[in-house]
Amino acid sequence: MVEYLRFSKDDLYQFCIEAFTKAGVPKSDAELLADHLVTASLRGVDSHGVIRVPYYVDGIKKGLVSPVTKITIIKETPISALIDGGKGLGIVVANEAMKMAIKKAKNSGVGLIGAKNLGHVGMLAYYTKKIAKEKLIGFAFANGPALVAPWGGAEKVFGTNPLSYAFPVDDKEPIVLDIATSAMASFKIKVAALRGEKIPEGVGLDPDGNPTTDPTKVFRVGTILPFGKHKGYGLSLLVELMSYVLTGALPSTKVPIHASVQGGFFIMAVDPTLFRSYEEYSKDVKELVEKIKSCKPAKGFDEVFLPGEIEDRTTKERLEKGIPIDKGTLKELEQVAKELNIRLPKPLDT
Secondary structure (H helix, E strand, O other): OOOEEEEOHHHHHHHHHHHHHHOOOOHHHHHHHHHHHHHHHHOOOHHHOHHHHHHHHHHHHOOOOEOOOOOEEEEEOOOEEEEEEEEEOHHHHHHHHHHHHHHHHHHHOEEEEEEEEEEOOOOOHHHHHHHHHOOOEEEEEEOOOOOEOOOOOOOOOEOOOOEEEEEOOOOOOOEEEEEOOEOOOHHHHHHHHHHOOOOOOOOEEOOOOOEEOOHHHOOOOOEEOEOOOHHHHHHHHHHHHHHHHOOOOOOHHHOOOOOOEOOEEEEEEEOHHHOOOHHHHHHHHHHHHHHHHOOOOOOOOOOOOOOOHHHHHHHHHHHHHOEEEEHHHHHHHHHHHHHHOOOOOOOOOO
């Protein structure tokens, strides 16, 4: 059994702010980082949550990312822009790219923003969901350090290369998909190792190229496989093309292997009224949602979920009961707290 302690979101939020400001990050940027990581933890995306604090701080310490983010616009049109993040914190750069995409979509119907030279952008759903809250459709792609083999290969060529989309649904939470195109996100393998759990078959290869369920033989030392065989490989290639080839960012094979860095980032916002009235769009998306939710569950299932629905329910549960952190992750947070001379919040269970 994995042992957990639960913490309040507000206490973890303040801890993150204190950690990042101690590492030299301006207060407003530290608040954004804290909000992003705590939001990920609330949604149950623990691999992109507060577990990232020690790695972002380590990335700053090693000079892989700059604590002060300075963004430069390289090229811009009414519907697009390419920005240079100045090796700044990826969440700060990606958040600015998101705001630019929203503004351009509201003015011109579509906003396409590419970003390069930036740190790890975190959970893509953070951005696409905010786009959907503006009654726009959001898409995001990001490549990262090469950890994943193309289907049929046994060498690292791609990052875990996540993609996300979000569609607004009036009076309800947006439909949000956020997935790695690898069989498992790299830090989910890390989390499994910290918890002493096995990973499913078909997720990764050990350093000798043999299939394994031991996360310690896959995380950073072995090779991750694409999900769905050739299908995940095709989507991973799509993300690489959108994030690297289209923007001129680093290919996955040239991105340093560290949890604080990224290759490139591409985000898009689309106004559905480019095609029809928002009322027509809204009516049809609601009808589609109703068809899905009223679908008879298959054997072994209680209901059919929409993408993002489980995360929304997890958020409600964790807001009430606190965010669970396993003992392995807690040790890493305690270590960074010691290094920065700050205190971890007290768990709710004690």
